[in-house]
Amino acid sequence: MPSLYHHPMSAASRFIRLVLNEYELETDLIEERTWERRRDFLALNPALTLPVYVDESLHAFCGSGVIAEFLDETQGVFQKQRRLLPEDPVARAEVRRLTDWFLVKLEHDVTRHLVRERVFKLLMPKDLGGGAPDSKALRAGRTNINQHLRYIDWLTANRKWMAGDTLSYADFAAAGALSVLDYLGEITWSDASQAKDWYQRVKSRPSFRPLLGDRVRNMSPVSHYADLDF
Amino acid sequence: MPSLYHHPMSAASRFIRLVLNEYELETDLIEERTWERRRDFLALNPALTLPVYVDESLHAFCGSGVIAEFLDETQGVFQKQRRLLPEDPVARAEVRRLTDWFLVKLEHDVTRHLVRERVFKLLMPKDLGGGAPDSKALRAGRTNINQHLRYIDWLTANRKWMAGDTLSYADFAAAGALSVLDYLGEITWSDASQAKDWYQRVKSRPSFRPLLGDRVRNMSPVSHYADLDF
Structure with missing residues (x-):
């Protein structure tokens, strides 16, 4: 069986887990502490x-x-309507732009700060960087999240799915990142009703279910984390 | 004619310029100062x-x-032997891994520090972040460059081209980044003879010629920058 080295608080890992679940590819999950x-x-x-x-x-x-990209080339091509990268090169580019947006830009501006300070530092020994959260980094992440949430709200208000008419990698890249931030209670959903509606649709998919069971030591999720009706 | 917004000191821009030149796609270059x-x-x-x-x-x-990816889908597929992403999914993954390595990891560890501190800060007005270089950032970039150079030396000693038997995106992503660092005189080529031999081969290609003419205001390149025999 294929295996996936991942961490429950890694947005990029969650993205790939969602894709593997969508394509119904069974995979051994191996938790890795990269530090x-x-x-x-x-x-x-x-x-x-x-x-x-x-x-x-x-x-x-x-x-x-x-x-x-590898999964698209070896699995996606056989998925017909369920393929998560569209056929048209221009549409593919928009999916890739947004996938990058969530996995690189949102990660850089928000997710890495909040996950590092609130989760990884609790798990790391002191000599590898563990310790108390840095309030400046937390503040940076929390300031930047609002702009991202507004952008997601705008995208989902104007499109059926994140990158256009069909469900794509962009939805799962966004959901991977937002689900980590939601676990930590960092998202004020009432400020972003279109984003919330979109997230509810993604969260209700069977591919999402295993992520709702994720738990990290010493850090419970917010109470609505696993609720489909939050 | 298509156009490319770029900057002569942006490694990622140089990568795409090299690819466009390899595929002989004429493009209007527009210099952009993102700050x-x-x-x-x-x-x-x-x-x-x-x-x-x-x-x-x-x-x-x-x-x-x-x-x-867009250029591969719309141009590369017609290039036969000159296509810069191989056909085989596993080989494509290795090209993409290394392309990311140079455009994300080398950029993060080295290039962005040295370019920002030594070039962009001279060009930026003070209220947008301009000013004297930060010696801590310069030191970080210069410390990290050695490990990257060793990795490139190892790759090029064991393979004909960066990602395997054929010239690929990985070569041009690496060359884009290294040519920026070389412009700044930050590479000690004598420490990495295999990397130097590989760079000489890439640098001698007609696609590379326009890059050798790049100049940045207030910042001349090192004397060997445009030499094919350095």
């Missing part, structure tokens, strides 16, 4: 990023962008 | 990243990853 810099994991992925997908021939695919 | 946050440019690319490619139908493609 431990395990030698075997470094050999798989010298960039030390998550997720890493290892297929049945033991080829390693590093990073969500590389994995998403 | 000015021009309203028209923000409308094209709200992420405010370079490069942005605008095709003849005035569709905008934002970011080198999105542009590279």
